[in-house]
Amino acid sequence: MxxxxxxxxxxxxxxxxxxxxxxxxxxxxxxxxxxxxxxxxxxxxxxxxxxxxxxxxxxxxxxxxxxxxxxxxxxxxxxxxxxxxxxxxxxxxxxxxxxxxxxxxxxxxxxxxxxxxxxxxxxxxxxxxxxxxxxxxxxxxxxxxxxxxxxxxxxxxxxxxxRLHTDPYHKAAMKFRDEGNSGILYVQSEFGFKIGDPTQWRLRKALAGGGSMMDLGIYAIQAARYSIDKEPVSVTAQEYKTDYEKFAEVEESVTWQMEFPGGHVSNSYTSYATPANNLYISTERRWFNLMPAFSYGGIKGMTNEGEINFRPVNQQAxxxxxxxxxxxxxxESDASGEEGLKDLKVIEAVYKSIQSGTKVKV
Amino acid sequence: MxxxxxxxxxxxxxxxxxxxxxxxxxxxxxxxxxxxxxxxxxxxxxxxxxxxxxxxxxxxxxxxxxxxxxxxxxxxxxxxxxxxxxxxxxxxxxxxxxxxxxxxxxxxxxxxxxxxxxxxxxxxxxxxxxxxxxxxxxxxxxxxxxxxxxxxxxxxxxxxxxRLHTDPYHKAAMKFRDEGNSGILYVQSEFGFKIGDPTQWRLRKALAGGGSMMDLGIYAIQAARYSIDKEPVSVTAQEYKTDYEKFAEVEESVTWQMEFPGGHVSNSYTSYATPANNLYISTERRWFNLMPAFSYGGIKGMTNEGEINFRPVNQQAxxxxxxxxxxxxxxESDASGEEGLKDLKVIEAVYKSIQSGTKVKV
Incomplete structure (x- = not known):
């Protein structure tokens, strides 16, 4: 615009x-x-x-x-x-x-x-x-x-x-909601990988603010938000840990669910323990899937109508x-500071829900 | 065996x-x-x-x-x-x-x-x-x-x-945990579709006992259980509804998370509102994916090493x-009554967690 x-x-x-x-x-x-x-x-x-x-x-x-x-x-x-x-x-x-x-x-x-x-x-x-x-x-x-x-x-x-707001596959994800009469009913988004060097700043709470959620989960939040084009009203979240030494300060893996006005729902996962890299969006009868979804390149797209292919781009460029x-x-930009703030609102709600074990309003 | x-x-x-x-x-x-x-x-x-x-x-x-x-x-x-x-x-x-x-x-x-x-x-x-x-x-x-x-x-x-215990793609899912040194860290399983006729018995609580969870979610529970080959120790679950008339008696959509001994985690979804049909399993560095995963035929498999293909079978035969x-x-059979009972244990825990809004022990 x-x-x-x-x-x-x-x-x-x-x-x-x-x-x-x-x-x-x-x-x-x-x-x-x-x-x-x-x-x-x-x-x-x-x-x-x-x-x-x-x-x-x-x-x-x-x-x-x-x-x-x-x-x-x-x-x-x-x-x-x-x-x-x-x-x-x-x-x-x-x-x-x-x-x-x-x-x-x-x-x-x-x-x-x-x-x-x-x-x-x-x-x-x-x-x-x-x-x-x-x-x-x-x-x-x-x-x-x-x-x-x-x-x-x-x-x-x-x-x-x-970098994904301008990627052609993710721009297609943003447009998917407009193709057809029914709204999006479900988004499944997940991004994770096994993190290496245990001494890196990403595992220090004071430097990173959090773990996999801050670094990778934010992509899964983003994807749900821009696919649906609304802001979540509530979040539930669950934390999991297998390596208590490496992840002494920050979260290792998290699942979380977001509810949006109008019945949209997302279910997500992020992890520093295991690979996960998918975005799935569905309406009443149509679906759209990217796997891998969040990599620097090599994104693959599929819908209920078949494969989708875009010319590869240098995302950062x-x-x-x-x-x-x-x-x-x-x-105007859809990747402004205001957009960044919206993700932090959700992340804060995720951490609160993990703490309380209950649903948290965003 | x-x-x-x-x-x-x-x-x-x-x-x-x-x-x-x-x-x-x-x-x-x-x-x-x-x-x-x-x-x-x-x-x-x-x-x-x-x-x-x-x-x-x-x-x-x-x-x-x-x-x-x-x-x-x-x-x-x-x-x-x-x-x-x-x-x-x-x-x-x-x-x-x-x-x-x-x-x-x-x-x-x-x-x-x-x-x-x-x-x-x-x-x-x-x-x-x-x-x-x-x-x-x-x-x-x-x-x-x-x-x-x-x-x-x-x-x-x-x-x-x-019907999927004997399907070659799902038998491969069961074996995935044995290929490599690290255990399964994550399972994402989901099965849903838009249900038709609002008068059918599957939407009547007295006849069906529940909605999408009883009919389709059970496949997602099964898949997590047989991929991991352990029983969950706890469940959290969340319910969503968009059509309150059609789903006056039973659940429309549910997300739920299961924790298994040894750090295995699953995150699942089932729905009578929207299509979803996926099984994803990952270890530290390897992954295995079926999409569609739970259909009567046409299952497609992919792992971190590439496509997997089996000769199609008549699942029911x-x-x-x-x-x-x-x-x-x-x-011995892995689809005995005892196996069926284990799924009902999880389903009862899912319903309890939806009611309480908190984590429930299985």
Whole structure:
């Protein structure tokens, strides 16, 4: 859906125009340069930034890798060389705020451990940069609200790194509800795998905020929410553990059920113990299935009418290009901070239901 | 597993032998004739008997359609003609007990509405006939126990009409746990469809005992139980309803979770509102999937190593042949009355959990 000019002005306030777009109140510089693609700085050069985002940024049209922010000495040299990043576009966590003065960086992509999302999104917003933030957006609903408020105040856009909102198979899942007369009656979504290294931050509560639910279960929540296109009204959840040492701080496996207005129901599973990777949606007589559903590639689709096939895409490249286009063309996004917050609302309800052993209102 | 002679004698007691098999105490006639295949009488000539069992009995080697028991005048003439059934092998519900004197009927297959299973299984046992009983075995655990006791007392065998215990895809599911070092960590099983005619007995509590759970959910319970090969220790369950008129008496849709000793977990769904037909099993790194899983035919299998394909079988024919062979050769069965009772134990726990909104011990 395209922002109408009126709506955009109402939302963000009127101002001087660059490329016929309003500037942002309370922010003296134009929110982006007059070029057609945006410079992106990656914050946190871990596995996902290294093996997915940086390569994807070599395939994007609306954005490119212009800078890096890293706390690990030595990493900067390798990245600088590999991606031809100018010295002045390399920051560490201490001098990060100086990025405000760097006109060649329009977007900061926060790819840090979950517990650091809030801080770096807010610092990026204060530096006047648009923000892409990896999922889960933060550890709590409260943090999400603070991040949204900070971006709003700074007049910058905030996107969550949901790579599947722009995947063709998942876009087909979103459209499935419209094909036919009956609404969706059931969604089954599950994502899990056996996690390796027991020392990684994803198993530390203080850094990750939770376990498989925060990292993988969020995809299953997302899929149910965007397939049904409504928000759940209640959640029941059950936790399971087999390795009490490895999962001393965070959940290993969870099943949970969501009820939506109008009789929609979802049943989901997430796990760090075992593979699971499926999205099933059904109406009265029709069904739609993706298996695998949540992988970086190789998604396979089947419906009651037969196989569905789409040209494979680089999910991260399409995601970042789409977010960038939303900035460049003032388009609404279905992967905004508000969307990220909705998932955290459900996750908080899941944890509450596990604690109480009963149904919890969202 | 073959009954050892010692075990069989211990279980049923020693006696005179026919075909080198022990006869049954308290029952003067031999439990079956000296022929190599058994005469089966179908009790209840509804949809399943008409369209599945009778045709299947034309393909069986160890048994054949020798008689019918029907309460509907007119039906007998059609069946008599179509299947060449002798007049003296046709009974109604009133004179059914005279079947005791009919040497050409060895087995009574009870295909009546669920609420009538108990009565007709016990009457068949008292008539000295082995019994096949459709699933669910009965309405309650107590009824199952009474049926098992009656068959034991009469010295006849009791089998439940589980057509998937002998299906090659489901036999592969049962073996999956043995292939590799790690146990099963997760089973996802679901079976549902949109039910038609709102006047049918399956929607009447007094006749069916319950709704989708009794009819379809039982397959999902079964699949989890035989994939894991253990009994659940606890169950949580959630009920959902969209059509309060049609489902005034019985459940429409249910999700439920089972915990098994050793960390095995299952998450399931059943519905009379929407299609669902899947069995997924995973260990630490391996997975096995059937979709559709529970249909009369056309099952498709996939594992982490690729597609699996078996020659299609007539499930009902293989089921009845296998049960008959268990009688003829004194073999143990994994579809005995005791197996049927175990499913009813879980179903009762599911209903209790729906009522209480909490976890229930099985």
């Amino acid at each position: 395209k922002y109408s000019r009126r709506k955009f002005i109402t939302t963000l306030g009127a101002g001087s125009a660059l490329l016929m777009l309003p500037s942002v109140p309370g922010f003296s510089k134009p929110i982006f340069s007059d070029r057609k693609n945006l410079g992106v700085a990656l914050v946190g050069l871990g596995n996902y930034a290294t093996h997915q985002l940086a390569p994807a940024l070599q395939e994007t049209a609306n954005c490119y890798l212009s800078g890096i922010v890293t706390g690990t000495p030595g990493k900067d040299e390798r990245w600088k060389k590999q991606y031809n990043i100018p010295e002045q576009n390399i920051y560490n966590y201490q001098n990060f705020d100086e990025i405000a003065d760097n006109k060649s960086i329009d977007v900061v992509y926060v790819v840090l451990p979950n517990s650091m999302h809030r801080e770096f999104v807010i610092r990026a917003a204060k530096a006047g940069k648009h923000v892409f933030c990896e999922k889960p957006m933060a550890l709590t609903v409260k943090e999400c609200e603070e991040m949204i408020a900070a971006c709003k105040k700074a007049g910058v856009r905030l996107f969550v790194g949901y 399409v995601q970042m290009d789409t977010h960038s286009k939303c900035i460049l063309d003032n388009l | 073959k009954y050892s002679r010692r075990k069989f004698i211990t279980t049923l007691g020693a006696g005179s032998a026919l075909l080198m098999l022990p006869s049954v105490p308290g029952f003067s006639k031999p439990i079956f004739s000296d022929r190599k295949n058994l005469g089966v009488a179908l009790v209840g000539l509804g949809n399943y008997a008409t369209h599945q069992l009778a045709p299947a009995l034309q393909e069986t080697a160890n048994c054949y359609l020798s008689g019918i028991v029907t309460g509907t005048p007119g039906k007998d003439e059609r069946w008599k003609k179509q299947y060449n059934i002798p007049e003296q092998n046709i009974y109604n519900y009133q004179n059914f007990d005279e079947i005791a004197d009919n040497k050409s009927i060895d087995v009574v297959y009870v295909v009546l509405p669920n609420s009538m299973h108990r009565e007709f299984v016990i009457r068949a046992a008292k008539a000295g006939k082995h019994v096949f009983c459709e699933k669910p075995m009965a309405l309650t655990v107590k009824e199952c126990e009474e049926m098992i006791a009656a068959c034991k007392k009469a010295g006849v065998r009791l089998f439940v009409g589980y 293989v089921q009845m042949d296998t049960h008959s062979k268990c009688i003829l050769d004194n073999l």
